[in-house]
């Protein structure tokens with residue numbers, strides 16, 4: 001691949017990451033992510049998926065190479081705009097604030113009027129199906145509802161880039177499926193770019209326009225797969241032959257990465 005900076009919203013330029021414990025989390029990761037993609041980082045535990053995502057959020061620095069968002073350092077983008085938002089596996093809500101107050105929090109930190117904040121909170125809470133819960137407290141919500149609030153809080157800033165680190169991992173299967181479909185719907189409506197970390201092949205194929213398959217120790221990019229299944233996606237697509245073929249392809253790359261590890 002040539003210069004990843006010019007045509008990409010997110011560019012990994014020969015990125016290496018060695019933690020001070022000596023762990024090589026990423027080695028020579030080099031690829032670009034175009035605006036509008038829904039890209040999953042798929043790989044086994046410890047392959048550096050979270051590390052890669054945290055770099056895009058400006059929460060980790062590269063040891064070698066660089067990560068750029070819109071041609072700029074992520075830390076600068078975060079400082080100067082609302083373009084990057086992060087959703088973690090845990091909803092991380094403040095228990096003493098209502099749903100609406102939790103959603104408004106990042107907006108408050110950026111200034112603006114309380115009226116505007118409220119209107120924006122309502123817009124995003126409606127989007128995630130929680131407009132009747134604005135005054136509820138986190139303890140009154142199920143795990144799935146808490147995750148919805150967390151997603152709403154990220155959307156409230158109208159980010160260009162939504163980073164999600166295994167956001168549905170702690171949820172039951174039915175809730176996860178509902179949220180997967182809702183997320184796709186939101187992604188299409190808001191026209192964001194989503195970077196989504198998962199170790200679940202089915203989830204990656206169901207959601208993504210592109211899958212970055214990673215291998216472990218050191219974390220490398222094994223393959224970039226374009227998932228050319230049409231949107232809007234539906235859960236029933238999982239039984240289709242083409243869906244199965246993408247699952248098999250991604251699984252093969254996952255195993256291939258594992259095999260490389262054993263050999264060397």
Ligand SMILES: Nc1ncnc2c1ncn2[C@@H]1O[C@H](COP(=O)(O)OP(=O)(O)OP(=O)(O)O)[C@@H](O)[C@H]1O
Pocket residue numbers: 019020021023024025043044045046047048049050051052199
């Ligand atoms: N702060 C840190 N200090 C030292 N080592 C770390 C740190 N964070 C991650 N690592 C190590 O770097 C490697 C990659 O970790 P990372 O969390 O990025 O992987 P992952 O693919 O997201 O894993 P999982 O799917 O289990 O969350 C692992 O070996 C991990 O132990």
